Amino acid sequence: MAIPIQPRDNLGHFMLPQAPEQAGYYVYGNVGGRPGTGHLAQYAHPSMLSVIFWVEREWQAIDHRKFGIGNMSLAGGVRYEHDTHMKGIEMDMRPIRKDGMVGQAARCTYKDKTIYDQAATIKLVNLFLRHPLVKLIYFNDDELRAACGPRVKRWPLHDDHLHVGLWEGR
Numbered sequence: 812m813a814i815p816i817q818p819r820d821n822l823g824h825f826m827l828p829q830a831p832e833q834a835g836y837y838v839y840g841n842v843g844g845r846p847g848t849g850h851l852a853q854y855a856h857p858s859m860l861s862v863i864f865w866v867e868r869e870w871q872a873i874d875h876r877k878f879g880i881g882n883m884s885l886a887g888g889v890r891y892e893h894d895t896h897m898k899g900i901e902m903d904m905r906p907i908r909k910d911g912m913v914g915q916a917a918r919c920t921y922k923d924k925t926i927y928d929q930a931a932t933i934k935l936v937n938l939f940l941r942h943p944l945v946k947l948i949y950f951n952d953d954e955l956r957a958a959c960g961p962r963v964k965r966w967p968l969h970d971d972h973l974h975v976g977l978w979e980g981r
Contacts (some may be wrong), residue, residue, distance in 0.1 A: 820886035824854040824899040827863070827880060835867035837913040839905065840881040842891065846915075852882045852891070856899035858944055858977055859883065863902070866938045877913050878935055879905035881972060900977040906950075907931040920970040921952035932973075933958050939975055949974040 818826040829838055829850050840849035855863070863880065870878060881903035888897040895901050908919055909928045919926045929952065936959045939945050949966035950956065950973040956963045966974065 818854075818886075820854050820888075822854075822888055822899065824856055824884060824886070824888075825860060826850060826886075827853040827855055827860065827883065829853070835871040835877055836863065836880050837877045837917075838881075839879050839915050839917065840903070841915075842885070849881070849915075852885055852896070853880070854884045854886050854899055855902070856884075856977070859900055859902060862939070862942050862944050862975075862977065865942055866935070869938050869941075870935060873934060874907075874931060876907060876911045876931070878907060879913065879917060881905065895974070895976075898979070900979060902975045904935075904973045904975055905971070906952075906973065907935055918971055921950070921955070922970060929955060936963060936973065944977045946976050946978045948976070 838849055838853060840852060842848040842851050882896050883902045884896050884899040885891055890897055905917060906919060906921060907928045908917060908926050910926060921927050933955050936948055939948060940959060940962055948963045949969045950963060951965050951970045
């Protein structure tokens, strides 16, 4: 039996493994509002995959819940939605929920204190910030930003997801 090869685009970016057993993350999202298309926007530069897998390992050592990974890049770096997410070095991620819910319906904002786990999200953000390839994170929770430092910044429409960006060219 042949081992399936992870899809790779013409830029050398790989599709994030979509459902590995016992992974510390889950995937969500869609392209253009079409259900079942999230995987098409999950092409990542090898550096981003290294960051994700490192954080995933560290996260699993401190928390049993999974973190959600959304948009990264379309194959070939094609522009969609906005001017980012074309180089495979940017990733959207959901805040951690108190109830551990995962999947498409697991969306929450930092304003919903009944399901948003701010303390766990701070721990996850700090893991990402410990990695030398992480340049910045956009998220609008002011308390989280104060706890995590100046590389976490406000950005419009980032109440329900975090945007992780890597240094380019590293």
